[in-house]
Structures are given as structure tokens and as C-alpha cells.
Amino acid sequence: xxAKYQTTHEVAYYECDVNQTxxxxxxxxxxxxxxxxxxxxxxxxxxxxxxxxxxWIITSYHITVTRLPRVGEQIQVATQAREYxxxxxxxxxxLLAEDGTELVKIEAVFALMDPETRKVxxxxxEIVAPFGSEKIxxxxxxxxxxxxxxxxxxxxxxxxxxxxxxxxxxNAMYFNWLMDVLGYEFLxxxxxxxxxxxxxxxxxxxxxxxxxxxxxxxxVDEAGEAVPLQTIHEIKIGEDTYCEAxxxxxxx
Amino acid sequence: xxAKYQTTHEVAYYECDVNQTxxxxxxxxxxxxxxxxxxxxxxxxxxxxxxxxxxWIITSYHITVTRLPRVGEQIQVATQAREYxxxxxxxxxxLLAEDGTELVKIEAVFALMDPETRKVxxxxxEIVAPFGSEKIxxxxxxxxxxxxxxxxxxxxxxxxxxxxxxxxxxNAMYFNWLMDVLGYEFLxxxxxxxxxxxxxxxxxxxxxxxxxxxxxxxxVDEAGEAVPLQTIHEIKIGEDTYCEAxxxxxxx
Numbered sequence: 001x002x003a004k005y006q007t008t009h010e011v012a013y014y015e016c017d018v019n020q021t022x023x024x025x026x027x028x029x030x031x032x033x034x035x036x037x038x039x040x041x042x043x044x045x046x047x048x049x050x051x052x053x054x055x056w057i058i059t060s061y062h063i064t065v066t067r068l069p070r071v072g073e074q075i076q077v078a079t080q081a082r083e084y085x086x087x088x089x090x091x092x093x094x095l096l097a098e099d100g101t102e103l104v105k106i107e108a109v110f111a112l113m114d115p116e117t118r119k120v121x122x123x124x125x126e127i128v129a130p131f132g133s134e135k136i137x138x139x140x141x142x143x144x145x146x147x148x149x150x151x152x153x154x155x156x157x158x159x160x161x162x163x164x165x166x167x168x169x170x171n172a173m174y175f176n177w178l179m180d181v182l183g184y185e186f187l188x189x190x191x192x193x194x195x196x197x198x199x200x201x202x203x204x205x206x207x208x209x210x211x212x213x214x215x216x217x218x219x220v221d222e223a224g225e226a227v228p229l230q231t232i233h234e235i236k237i238g239e240d241t242y243c244e245a246x247x248x249x250x251x252x
Numbered sequence: 253x254x255a256k257y258q259t260t261h262e263v264a265y266y267e268c269d270v271n272q273t274x275x276x277x278x279x280x281x282x283x284x285x286x287x288x289x290x291x292x293x294x295x296x297x298x299x300x301x302x303x304x305x306x307x308w309i310i311t312s313y314h315i316t317v318t319r320l321p322r323v324g325e326q327i328q329v330a331t332q333a334r335e336y337x338x339x340x341x342x343x344x345x346x347l348l349a350e351d352g353t354e355l356v357k358i359e360a361v362f363a364l365m366d367p368e369t370r371k372v373x374x375x376x377x378e379i380v381a382p383f384g385s386e387k388i389x390x391x392x393x394x395x396x397x398x399x400x401x402x403x404x405x406x407x408x409x410x411x412x413x414x415x416x417x418x419x420x421x422x423n424a425m426y427f428n429w430l431m432d433v434l435g436y437e438f439l440x441x442x443x444x445x446x447x448x449x450x451x452x453x454x455x456x457x458x459x460x461x462x463x464x465x466x467x468x469x470x471x472v473d474e475a476g477e478a479v480p481l482q483t484i485h486e487i488k489i490g491e492d493t494y495c496e497a498x499x500x501x502x503x504x
Binding site: 012013014016017018019020023025029030032033036071154157159160161163164165166167170172176179180182183184187205206 | 264265266268269270271272275277281282284285288323406409411412413415416417418419422424428431432434435436439457458
């Protein structure tokens with residue numbers, strides 16, 4: 001049984017947007033901090049990982065939102081490194097209300113990379129052992145991110161403050177570029193219910209990125225099933241895709 | 253004697269830049285949160301201020317940095333609303349190391365504005381009374397911000413995440429635009445020792461601002477005194493200046 005690690009957090013005004021609810025960069029920042037605390041407590045901090053010549057990277061998130069945490073709310077942040085296979089570690093995060101109700105669930109896919117060669121390494125059992133993660137054979141699949149067919153984009157320059165103390169662009173920052181293109185009207189009239197995001201390449205300081213998006217209005221499919229409002233996103237530099245995402249929304 | 257209010261804070265990795273030290277937006281965010289907590293504790297929260305038809309605005313900061321807080325450091329955040337005159341309230345913040353050593357001192361100038369008419373109001377004594385602030389006659393003066401004579405600029409669009417849960421652009425966000433123009437090389441080779449920043453107008457979502465700057469290399473003045481390296485900054489839209497700042501730096 002994987003070890004669970006839990007902290008509490010009071011949601012600050014500067015972690016929230018005009019909707020009075022927590023932003024994705026703030027939620028992911030707190031989630032990752034909690035996993036770093038667990039890793040340090042289990043003697044698997046960055047120095048230990050570095051002693052294997054490796055560093056953690058996050059390749060994707062799959063996020064389910066019941067309700068976003070609100071300004072001033074006391075939340076619990078729980079995490080568990082549940083499973084791993086040859087190349088991927090599956091870590092779960094939960095943001096919970098004070099009474100334990102689930103607000104947000106984040107499934108994160110981690111991999112280990114050699115920072116010199118930039119190559120992904122297989123996961124050494126000794127690194128994962130203290131977390132009590134279950135070794136599995138299969139590779140988990142998340143909702144498909146369909147390509148953009150009729151998109152628009154806005155350009156963004158990667159800023160000094162987009163690089164964090166870990167020396168690279170914090171991948172929570174991608175959400176600034178993904179969300180911003182949707183505009184004030186959209187972002188204040190809709191609530192996100194689900195996000196799948198995949199990080200393909202790492203953007204660096206000074207890069208000029210394009211944040212492409214397409215809005216797929218809610219509809220009914222051939223089988224008569226309701227298909228919710230979705231937005232598809234691609235962060236690109238020239239022809240290269242750095243990040244892809246699909247968001248599902250409901251009207252407020 | 254003005255009431256002092258103090259909290260503790262653990263510096264998170266996502267509050268720090270590549271220098272492993274806290275960013276200005278993170279420091280100011282935590283400072284303002286502490287003052288909001290003090291105000292709430294003294295029954296002077298935003299609803300009470302709103303009952304006078306008013307809201308707080310910050311017109312300037314004067315910041316003295318001995319050493320910036322580091323990733324993982326436990327700091328104390330103290331605040332005191334020390335003085336006020338007819339139109340301005342002078343609030344002090346201190347970020348202190350665990351042993352009480354002063355790391356950063358922030359003097360903030362607050363004013364009260366009618367959000368309908370956008371006019372600054374005189375400060376009602378009853379609003380300030382619980383803080384124990386001393387009433388003074390004089391207006392405090394901070395270092396002069398000399399105008400830019402030979403500048404360059406970069407443009408920035410005000411993003412959705414730049415507006416916080418208080419519905420306007422958090423003035424800590426101005427530091428993103430002020431710092432970013434100086435570039436990676438400058439920002440990793442120099443440490444800030446002093447900042448004076450004045451907010452003249454409020455930028456709004458969707459605005460395209462210009463972040464102008466001028467670097468004044470260290471020199472010796474006519475009297476033979478050493479003048480340190482300084483950068484002067486102006487946030488402009490067209491001919492209108494929204495914010496001015498002067499930073500003093502030392503080499504690392």
C-alpha cells in the first residue's frame with residue numbers, strides 16, 4: 001500500500017483569479033511542494049535522485065475538478081505515489097475541503113531523465129521502494145488530445161519569472177499561456193471540470209511561444225450522447241509542439 | 253504605539269526565481285496577506301472599509317533588502333500600521349530570518365479611494381484607530397525617481413492571471429514587467445538592495461503596456477562619492493505613465 005502524505009494549506013488571495021478560486025499554477029505548485037516534502041521525508045530528495053545521475057520530469061497531468069478551492073479556504077493536500085512501470089511513475093494528488101470532500105484530483109505521470117543526455121531512464125526499484133508504489137505492467141491511458149484543426153493563437157515570450165528555482169520553466173506556468181488565450185468573458189462564465197495536459201518538449205527562457213487553441217462548442221454526437229464544451233490547446237514554436245491539452249468546461 | 257501583527261511563512265520553491273530567492277510578487281503577496289489578516293483581526297476588513305464607501309489602494313513601496321529570503325527558509329512576516337496623515341497611511345512590513353534578523357523591510361503608502369468616483373478620500377480617524385497608528389502632519393518623502401532619458405522598452409499584454417481575486421491587477425505583478433526587461437544575465441549577476449516604486453494609474457486586463465528601463469552604471473559623483481548601479485523604470489501606455497520605479501543593485 002502506497003504511503004500517503006498530507007499537509008494543510010490556506011488558500012491566499014494571490015493564489016486566486018477573479019473568479020475567487022485557485023489558479024492551476026497555484027494548485028500545481030502546492031501539489032508538487034507536497035510531493036517534494038514526502039520525498040524528502042522518505043530520503044528520496046533531489047540529491048538522492050541526482051546520485052543516480054537522474055532528475056524527475058513530469059510528462060502529463062490528468063485533472064478532475066469537482067469544485068475549485070476558494071480564497072481563504074483551508075484545504076488539505078494529500079499525495080500518494082501509487083504505481084509505477086518500467087518508465088513511468090503515477091502519482092496522485094487530492095485537494096480536499098476541510099471536511100474531507102474531494103475538490104480536485106490530479107493524476108501526474110513522472111519519469112526519470114538523465115539531465116546530461118536528456119534521455120529518459122527506466123525507473124530503479126530502489127528509488128521507488130520507500131513510497132510503497134505498486135509495480136504494474138501496463139501503461140496508463142488518459143483521454144485523447146485531438147489535434148487542432150481550426151485554431152487561433154496568441155504569442156507569449158517566456159519571462160524571467162517563468163523559470164523557477166529548479167532552473168527550468170515550471171510546467172505549471174504553461175497554464176498561464178493556455179488559459180489566457182480564452183479571454184476574460186470565457187474564463188468568468190465557465191468552470192473547468194477536467195484537464196488532460198501532455199508536455200512534449202521543454203520551453204526555455206527567452207523562447208517566443210505560440211499558444212494555439214480551438215473551442216469545440218457542446219454538441220450531441222452520432223449516438224445521441226451529449227458532448228460537453230471542450231477547448232483544445234497546443235503550445236508551439238514554429239512547427240514543433242511543446243505541449244498539448246484538452247479542457248472540459250461547464251457553464252456557471 | 254501601533255499594534256504589531258506577525259505570522260510565519262515557509263518559502264516555497266514556486267515563490268523563488270533561478271537565484272533561489274523570493275520574487276517581489278511573492279514577497280509582496282505575503283506581506284499584503286499579513287496586513288489583511290491584521291485588519292480582519294481588528295475588525296477593519298474590506299467590508300468595514302466598504303461600509304465607508306471606500307477601498308484601500310497602495311500608492312508606493314519603498315523596499316530595503318539586506319538579503320532576500322531563500323527557498324525552504326522559515327521566515328517571520330511582521331507588520332505595523334505606524335503613522336497616518338490626512339491622506340496617507342504608512343504601513344511597515346518586515347521579513348525576518350528565523351533568528352529575528354531583518355532580511356527585507358517594506359514601507360508601503362496606502363490611501364483610501366472611493367471606488368465609484370475613483371477619488372482619494374481623507375482618512376477617517378475611526379478606520380485607523382484600532383491599529384494604534386500615530387497621526388502625523390508631514391508627508392513622508394522617499395528617494396526621487398529620476399525620469400528615463402535614454403531608455404529601451406519591451407511590450408507586455410496584461411493577462412487574465414495578472415488580475416487577482418480583488419478584481420484588479422495586483423500591483424505586485426508590475427514587478428514581473430519591471431524585472432523581466434533587465435534580462436537573465438543582469439538578474440543573475442546582481443542583487444537588489446533598494447527599490448522605490450510609485451503607482452500612478454491602474455492598468456487593466458487586456459492593456460498592452462510598455463516596460464521602459466534605463467541602466468545607470470555605478471559611478472562617482474562630483475563630490476567624489478560612489479553612486480551605485482541603478483536602474484530606472486517606467487510602465488507606460490502611449491504617453492501616459494502608470495508606474496515609476498528606481499532599483500539600486502550590487503554585484504554578486
